[in-house]
Every structure is written in C-alpha cells, then in structure tokens.
Amino acid sequence: MVIQAAKNIIENNVPQVKTPKLEIKEVGKVFKTKSGETTALEKTSFSVSDGEFVTILGPSGCGKSTVLRIVAGLEEATSGQVLIDGQEVNGPGLDRGMVFQSYTLYPWLTVKDNISFGLKLKGVSQKERDDVARHYLQLIGLEGFEKHYPIQLSGGMKQRVAIARALANDPKILLMDEPFGALDAQTRNIMQEVLLKAWEDSKKTILFITHDVEESIFLADSVYVMTARPGRLKKKVPIALERPREFSVKGSVEFAQYKEELLSLIREESLKAIN
Amino acid sequence: MRKMIAKLLTPNKDIPKKLYSTAGLVTFLLFLLVWSVLTYGGIVNPLFLPTPTAVLTTGVDLFVNGDLLSDIGISFTRVLVGFLVAALIGIPLGILMGSLKIMEGAFEPIIGFIRYMPASAFIPLLILWIGLGEPEKMSVIFLGTFFQLTLMIMDVTKNVQNDLIEVSYTLGAKRGQLFTKVILPAALPGIVDTLRITFGWAWTYLVVAEIVGASSGLGYMIMQASRFLQPDKIIVGILIIGILGLLTDMIFKAVYRASFSWMRKDGL
Numbered sequence: 359m360v361i362q363a364a365k366n367i368i369e370n371n372v373p374q375v376k377t378p379k380l381e382i383k384e385v386g387k388v389f390k391t392k393s394g395e396t397t398a399l400e401k402t403s404f405s406v407s408d409g410e411f412v413t414i415l416g417p418s419g420c421g422k423s424t425v426l427r428i429v430a431g432l433e434e435a436t437s438g439q440v441l442i443d444g445q446e447v448n449g450p451g452l453d454r455g456m457v458f459q460s461y462t463l464y465p466w467l468t469v470k471d472n473i474s475f476g477l478k479l480k481g482v483s484q485k486e487r488d489d490v491a492r493h494y495l496q497l498i499g500l501e502g503f504e505k506h507y508p509i510q511l512s513g514g515m516k517q518r519v520a521i522a523r524a525l526a527n528d529p530k531i532l533l534m535d536e537p538f539g540a541l542d543a544q545t546r547n548i549m550q551e552v553l554l555k556a557w558e559d560s561k562k563t564i565l566f567i568t569h570d571v572e573e574s575i576f577l578a579d580s581v582y583v584m585t586a587r588p589g590r591l592k593k594k595v596p597i598a599l600e601r602p603r604e605f606s607v608k609g610s611v612e613f614a615q616y617k618e619e620l621l622s623l624i625r626e627e628s629l630k631a632i633n
Numbered sequence: 634m635r636k637m638i639a640k641l642l643t644p645n646k647d648i649p650k651k652l653y654s655t656a657g658l659v660t661f662l663l664f665l666l667v668w669s670v671l672t673y674g675g676i677v678n679p680l681f682l683p684t685p686t687a688v689l690t691t692g693v694d695l696f697v698n699g700d701l702l703s704d705i706g707i708s709f710t711r712v713l714v715g716f717l718v719a720a721l722i723g724i725p726l727g728i729l730m731g732s733l734k735i736m737e738g739a740f741e742p743i744i745g746f747i748r749y750m751p752a753s754a755f756i757p758l759l760i761l762w763i764g765l766g767e768p769e770k771m772s773v774i775f776l777g778t779f780f781q782l783t784l785m786i787m788d789v790t791k792n793v794q795n796d797l798i799e800v801s802y803t804l805g806a807k808r809g810q811l812f813t814k815v816i817l818p819a820a821l822p823g824i825v826d827t828l829r830i831t832f833g834w835a836w837t838y839l840v841v842a843e844i845v846g847a848s849s850g851l852g853y854m855i856m857q858a859s860r861f862l863q864p865d866k867i868i869v870g871i872l873i874i875g876i877l878g879l880l881t882d883m884i885f886k887a888v889y890r891a892s893f894s895w896m897r898k899d900g901l
Contacts, residue, residue, distance in 0.1 A: 381688065413672035421783055430799075430801075430803055431802075431803075432799050432802065449802075450799075450802035450803050451803075451805075452804075452805040454803060455803060455804070456799075456800060456803040457643040458796050458797050458799075458800060460794075462794070462796045462797055462799075464797070464815070464818070464819075465895055465896070466818045466819070466821075466893075466895050467821075475804055475814075476805050478805075479804065479805050479806055480805060507894075508898070509896065509898055511893065519799075523804070524804075527804055527805065533803075541866070565794055580650075587788040608828075
C-alpha cells in the first residue's frame with residue numbers, strides 16, 4: 359500500500375516529457391557528383407509536435423525537399439536520424455503519407471479507387487473502403503466525382519484527391535512537397551483553405567514544403583526558414599494567428615508583419631543563392 | 634478558297650475530319666488509277682504487271698478452287714505462335730529489365746547485340762538444329778520479333794513515372810505489389826502498343842520463313858508463283874498478307890481503345 363502510494367507520488371511528480379511526434383536529429387545529406395561532393399543539407403535538427411502544422415520555407419535548391427524525402431524514407435540521410443514517436447525510421451512507411459508537387463494519381467483508377475488504393479493494399483474490405491472514400495470525397499469537396507478518372511480532373515482537383523488518398527491511409531504524419539506549386543494563384547488560395555479544413559478534421563501532424571511566403575504563414579503553426587545551399591535551418595518563426603483561419607486573415611496587420619519578417623529573411627537567402 | 638488552302642498548308646492546323654478521310658481514300662484511288670492506266674493502257678507487259686481485274690479473278694479463283702484458305706490458316710498459325718512465344722517471354726523479361734537494374738545490366742547488352750543479327754541468316758542454322766518442320770518456321774518469326782519486343786517493353790517500363798512508384802511506397806506498397814498494382818498497369822498501354830507494332834513485323838518475317846523448305850503457306854505460294862511466272866498470284870499473296878496485317882493492327886487498336894478509356898478525357 360505504502361509502496362504503491364509512494365510510487366504514485368513519484369510518478370505524478372515526474373515532469374511529463376512529451377516525446378515529439380517527429381524528431382529530426384542532426385540530419386545531413388551529401389551528394390556525390392563527378393566534381394566531388396556537394397552538401398545538399400547541413401546537419402539539421404528540429405522537431406514537430408503532435409498535430410502541429412509546420413511549413414518549411416526556403417529558396418529553390420536549398421535542400422528543403424531533401425529534408426522531406428529523408429523523412430519520407432525515400433532518400434537516405436548521410437548522417438543523423440529521423441524519429442517518429444521515438445522510433446527511428448528506415449525506408450518509407452504507412453505512418454508517413456506524402457503528397458508530391460507533380461500529379462501522382464494512378465491514371466487508370468477512378469477518383470474513389472485512387473483514394474482507397476492504400477486501404478486495398480492493406481486488404482481492407484470493399485465496404486469499409488467505400489465508407490472511407492466517401493468521407494474524404496466529402497471532406498475535399500469532390501462528391502459526385504468518385505467515378506471520374508484523373509485525366510478528367512483539373513490540377514487543383516487532382517491534388518485534392520492526392521491529399522485525400524494520403525489521409526485515407528490514416529498516417530501519423532502528412533508530408534507535402536510543394537503540393538500547390540504547379541497550380542495557379544487562385545486555385546492555390548482555395549487549396550490552402552481545403553487543406554486547413556482537412557487538417558482540422560483529421561488532426562494530423564503536417565510537414566509542408568513551400569517557397570511561397572504567404573502560403574507558409576497562412577497554413578502554419580511554425581514556419582522554419584531555410585538558408586540557401588547548403589541548406590540548414592535559419593530561423594523558426596511561430597505564427598500566432600488565430601485558428602480556425604479564414605482567407606481574410608491574409609489582409610490583417612499581423613499577417614503583414616509576419617510577411618515582412620519572412621520576406622526579408624528569405625530575400626537574403628535568395629540573393630545568396632543567385633550570387 | 635484561298636483561306637482553305639492556307640489552312641491546309643499550315644503546320645499542326647486541324648482540318649475537317651471528312652476532308653482528312655477523303656484524302657486517304659483519294660490516295661488509294663490514285664494508286665489504283667495509275668495501276669489501271671499502266672495495265673489496261675497496254676503500257677506494261679501483263680507478264681510483269683497484270684491488270685486489277687486479272688488479280689481479282691485469280692484471287693477469287695484461288696479462294697474457291699485453290700488452297701488459299703488453308704495457306705492463310707497455316708501462315709497465320711506460324712505468325713501467331715512465333716509471336717506469342719516471343720511475347721510470353723519478352724513481356725515479363727522486358728518489364729523486369731525496365732524496373733530492375735541488375736536485369737537490365739545482365740540482358741540489355743546481349744539482346745542489343747543479337748537484335749542486329751538478321752533473323753533470316755539464322756535459317757540454315759535452325760534447319761540444322763530443328764529440321765524443316767513447323768518449329769523452324771515459328772522460330773524465324775520468334776527471332777525476328779523477340780529481341781526488339783523485349784527492348785521496347787523495357788523502354789515502356791522505364792518510362793513509368795518515378796513519382797508514381799515513390800508515392801506507392803508511401804501508401805504502403807510492398808515490392809511485389811509495386812509490380813502488379815503499379816508498374817504493370819502503368820506500362821500496360823505501352824505494352825499493348827508495342828505488341829501491335831511488333832506483330833506487324835512478325836508478318837514481314839513470314840515470307841522469309843516460308844521461302845526455304847516450306848511446302849505450304851502464303852510465302853510458299855508466292856515463291857511458287859514466281860517460279861511459274863504468275864505475277865497475278867504473287868500480287869494476290871502480297872495483298873492478302875497486307876490485309877491480314879491491317880486486320881490484326883485494327884484488332885489491337887480496338888483492344889487498346891476498349892481497355893484504356895481512362896486515357897481519354899471524354900472517357901469514351
């Protein structure tokens with residue numbers, strides 16, 4: 359009895375150290391090329407907590423996609439490790455869903471079958487797959503399109519399906535590599551709102567790569583700014599804008615201040631990249 | 634009128650569909666016209682080039698009284714079997730070569746080498762090895778198509794978008810599933826198209842296969858006709874091979890259209 363009580367006291371007094379959802383520890387990447395070795399990514403560390411929306415902002419060629427590809431397990435880091443819930447990752451896994459910039463829907467599958475592709479691989483029953491697909495079709499606002507093939511969809515619709523497909527697999531983390539980069543400005547704005555809605559609904563942890571300053575602020579809890587090549591983290595900027603966010607927040611004074619700060623940070627790096 | 638002509642001569646400009654198909658028909662008729670003028674006009678000795686009516690009569694006669702139907706059956710079987718064996722080995726091998734570097738490294742050099750060797754030159758060796766029977770004829774067809782087919786399937790497989798493969802990994806695809814659920818369906822339209830093209834080549838190897846040591850088939854018929862100076866019979870044989878080739882091509886195209894409606898915006 360006494361021992362049990364003592365144990366309780368000890369346990370309750372131990373400060374709850376919450377392991378972050380995603381931890382990137384000293385991850386670096388060196389490419390071997392004909393002319394020698396090129397450092398794409400200097401040793402970089404950061405962590406993302408559960409349910410957090412993090413955007414990585416950087417000039418083109420800074421290695422921001424490399425970070426994401428390493429987390430996805432599609433590329434091997436030269437040094438360091440990636441931990442998810444404290445477990446080191448080796449190779450791609452179901453716990454990390456990914457959305458690419460290029461359209462990666464399976465052209466021979468309907469929208470519905472694209473969304474439930476991962477579930478089918480797992481052997482989930484037809485009925486359950488249909489239910490999940492229906493839920494995500496509704497979430498991304500594409501009801502009525504389930505029987506369409508990707509070729510019949512616009513770019514924005516394709517990326518919505520790609521997001522739904524990744525979410526339908528119920529990953530712990532959603533990795534997004536400039537998913538709206540190929541879309542026009544208007545569609546991009548709408549997609550950002552669709553994504554925020556999906557994020558609020560699913561409570562996923564999201565790591566989102568972009569070179570668009572406004573996009574990085576509008577979406578994120580925290581923006582990580584990366585330096586020009588060789589890439590490393592330059593600064594973390596927490597975004598304290600209210601949630602849920604509406605499109606109108608982009609016109610606010612706070613938004614403008616964030617924008618100014620990030621623009622000047624990124625401008626320095628872009629200049630470095632050019633010179 | 635002037636505007637119309639200007640339109641016809643502008644590169645990549647679309648023209649009415651009717652005009653497009655009429656143009657094809659006109660070319661055929663022109664061809665027939667030249668043939669008619671040369672033969673009915675007595676410009677060319679009928680021993681070298683018979684009239685269209687003579688060819689037609691011979692064709693009908695061969696169908697009714699001759700062995701034409703059985704010759705067609707025999708030739709078609711040879712082409713089909715030789716080609717099927719080539720496809721049955723070439724498709725899986727090509728897919729593996731297109732997706733696994735070790736397979737490409739192992740087979741690409743030797744196939745790339747052999748494909749430059751003329752299939753017809755292997756005939757004496759084939760006769761020595763397997764005699765004069767059907768397997769020898771089919772082997773010629775096989776040798777003529779297999780190596781090209783395999784390399785083309787390899788290329789088709791290589792063209793499967795890498796992002797599509799990577800995204801499949803993130804969706805939980807295992808290695809085996811990657812082949813069956815992603816690479817194969819993605820490469821399938823290209824594979825069917827490759828089969829269509831190489832099947833056309835198989836027909837062209839038929840005559841080569843039936844020149845030596847054959848006693849039946851369309852190629853044999855053509856060679857016999859040449860020996861007995863029957864140009865009308867030769868032309869009938871050539872036309873039939875052309876028509877059979879065209880028909881199989883159309884079948885492949887129909888299969889393609891029916892199977893890959895997802896490649897078209899209208900989905901029809």
